[in-house]
Amino acid sequence: METRELQYFVAVAEELHFGRAAQRLGISQPPLSRAIRQLERRLGVELLERTSRSVTLTEAGSVLLREGRAALDAVEAADRRTRRAALAATGHPGLVLVTKAGASDELLAKLLDAYAAEPGAVAVDVLLCGPAEQERLLRDGRADVALLHLPFDSTAGFDTEELYTEGQVVVLPAGHPLTSRRHVLTADVAALPGLPLPRWPRHDGTYADGPGAQVRDTAQLFQLIALGRASAVLPESCRAQLRGDLAAVPVLDAPPVTTVIAWPPHSRSLAVAGLVRAATRL
Incomplete structure (x- = not known):
């Protein structure tokens, strides 16, 4: 064909x-x-x-x-990777790292600093995307390496290294009755009146049916939560981004989230190898 x-x-x-x-x-x-x-x-x-x-x-x-x-x-x-390799060969090397906007912010900052201190480090362009888009951007050659989050993203066909695992919390409006608890269960979150969970876009850009608001990024989500229109279950590290009008409570039975660094298995890029080494040392 x-x-x-x-x-x-x-x-x-x-x-x-x-x-x-x-x-x-x-x-x-x-x-x-x-x-x-x-x-x-x-x-x-x-x-x-x-x-x-x-x-x-x-x-x-x-x-x-x-x-x-x-x-x-x-x-x-x-096509994209060949053109990028040609640029690198002519003295314009660089990496494109893709990650979900608002996710792993602290890790990303530490990773970029650690890699910049490596001998032979090249410029890293950070591509921020919506949920479920990192995998597609890595597969189609628009990115050289990605930060993915299990169990939400698929790592099939990629080489990966696990970086860290964390629990999840429910983010609520500050002052909500549940924020006085030390922890909650997923059944408690599902039963919250008037605070439905958000609907994120799927791989094809469509949204599942349901009462929750359609959201594309955490800034939009946090505003809806502060207004008392939504709640959300997110990785524990999201606490660093929370405003004063939001609060987080651990969800004991929510599945843990593992952040991994992923790259195409056929990659022979020394820059990718250096970035992965820096990530695993963190």
């Missing part, structure tokens, strides 16, 4: 409409339809079920959509 064919198929599979897919690709519809039919003939399978009113994926089409996205991501990542 050619990259172009995969791009065409993924566009149709995501739009489930040949006209919209053609517009997205910047081509006319007839050559797009021909390319998909040619791809089906070559594979010997039906990828799409077409009627005069709808387009749906077959089981084979669903598999190719998943595999095709991964293949296109790999091609894009190879």
